[in-house]
Amino acid sequence: MRKILAIDAGGTSSRAVLLDMTGACGGFGRAGAGNPTAVGIASAVDALGLAVERALGGAASPSAADSFVVVALAGAATPPFLSLLEARLTHLGLHGNIVIEPDLLGTFSSGTSGQHGYAMIAGTGAIAARVSDGRIHTVRGGTGWLLGDTGSGFWIGQQIARAVVASLDGLGPSTALTPLLLKATGIERTGALRRGRSEELSQLMQELYSLRPVELARFAPLAFEAGEHGDVESGTAQDVVASDILEVAASGIARVLAAAVESDAERDVEPDVEPDVDGCVVLGGSVLAAGLARAPDIFLHRLRAAAGGSELVMVQDGVVGAAVLALRHLGREVDVEFHRRLTREVDRVRSPAVCE
Amino acid sequence: MRKILAIDAGGTSSRAVLLDMTGACGGFGRAGAGNPTAVGIASAVDALGLAVERALGGAASPSAADSFVVVALAGAATPPFLSLLEARLTHLGLHGNIVIEPDLLGTFSSGTSGQHGYAMIAGTGAIAARVSDGRIHTVRGGTGWLLGDTGSGFWIGQQIARAVVASLDGLGPSTALTPLLLKATGIERTGALRRGRSEELSQLMQELYSLRPVELARFAPLAFEAGEHGDVESGTAQDVVASDILEVAASGIARVLAAAVESDAERDVEPDVEPDVDGCVVLGGSVLAAGLARAPDIFLHRLRAAAGGSELVMVQDGVVGAAVLALRHLGREVDVEFHRRLTREVDRVRSPAVCE
Structure with a gap:
């Protein structure tokens, strides 16, 4: 029987699932970052190879x-x-064909069997697209850490670092992010001063400038942590600095989604494209997952407003979508019912008890 | 007679002046960036050597x-x-001694013969200090492009780039900065679209990501240009996007200065330090120069408020201050009158007709 491998190669981690034409899944594998632009070609291929190896389990054969x-x-x-x-x-x-699809299309097809709608990923970066006839039609955002992607994991991590540096430098308010970031970077608070500045500040700067800039994304979860637990030192219920960062992040993400949705307005100059009024908005990526789960009061109403009435669907990743795309390439029709069954099937093999 | 060389090694350019113990100047030289952390050791030494060579003119001797x-x-x-x-x-x-002093002290001593007060430089970065007994006592800001320096040349350049990228991507308002930045990067507006995005956006991203991040500082002057001339396309008198960038920049710079001034409040725990109520605030660096000359309505009141009543003195660079520090090291007393004479003398040799 033909081996079908569906792979979701993301900026933080990658996933692979082994399936057949009926949508039955035979294995699942996870590995590290599979984005060759972000982590380099060799590292990305290593991760994807490892995920596939794990998905194949004992099913790998040299023949x-x-x-x-x-x-x-x-x-x-x-x-x-x-x-x-x-x-x-x-x-x-x-030994068969390899087909590359955009991650946005994998995310989209993980959330719907439809061929029209919108997909947005907010992970290390922030990017949205309009999907039309099963293809990416218009892209917004995704302009990278230096020039755009407000609200992305990098952006949140950098804002956290800037807020803590400002606070230690006497330029910004006290924040619960300071002890969290110092702990995350293994720096002890000594209270020692040098030229009127805290020793911790020098150490933190040295530590953070030794990273590649995009690696600041790893500190993004601290904003949700501080937002939930507040500033123990000042006794407030919620940390204002962290909440402000998340508010601007949610607004930035919503703006990208809104721009993708509004790009429909350009359709009157493209008469060959059908209106897709019933398409949904599929959301993916670690920041959107954390935003909807841990700070829904900040994220949900902004995303709803940006979606302009379309249904919001949050997906865990793009691996179901990659499977949908694979089956469609091979001529299988994927309707609502089949999509539901495939999702359940992937969830079954995805569970750690079965595959890891 | 002993040769005294005073050198101001800055992030954008360097200057050297040849003088004697009476404060008479024999030559002046300019060259490129002399900050070894920013441009590398070899490049910085090349620039400083060239500035000195030019200052020595025919006075260099192998003996x-x-x-x-x-x-x-x-x-x-x-x-x-x-x-x-x-x-x-x-x-x-x-063949004699070389003494290194902080650039902030060179800037400070360019603006005053006093030994107490404050110095602030906003060029590629943004940093301020309290000066006490002729030494740097407390530093604020200067935490670099990734973690701080709001309002610096890098920060302004990056905000310009982000605003133009957002505008081209349908995420931000139209701005006069777009044609200015496209012209500065040699990109033509074609109006062509790819996946619903302008071709210019892809070209601009490629161009800007090929630079080292701090090189975005070179676009900072465009904010002043757009702020002055407005958006020709929309016919408004002033470009709102550019003005907003300059407002936030001025606030960020003023906050660093205010923090240095407020650090005086720590003095009650340092009983050995004399209060310096009559110290002035010396300002240097390309952003402060442009801010005060081209956008005084945005910069001046914020800096005045931050200075808390101290006099503001803008200096062209730190070369007079380096000369002051040299003469003081050699035992020469530098009072108000001598400082005034030295400044005139440096200005005389500085003029292009004399030295280049």
């Missing part, structure tokens, strides 16, 4: 097997990346 | 000369930098 692989990829599929990925998959006994 | 060199330095004076600088100066016939 040639008829296979079909779809990768829903964050980042650019350059020729060197594709060559290296093909070599790695061949090594795992997979 | 050993008794010399004394003071460098008011932006960035860190690491041992490798000092070795390389010493070798370069020896090569230029200067």
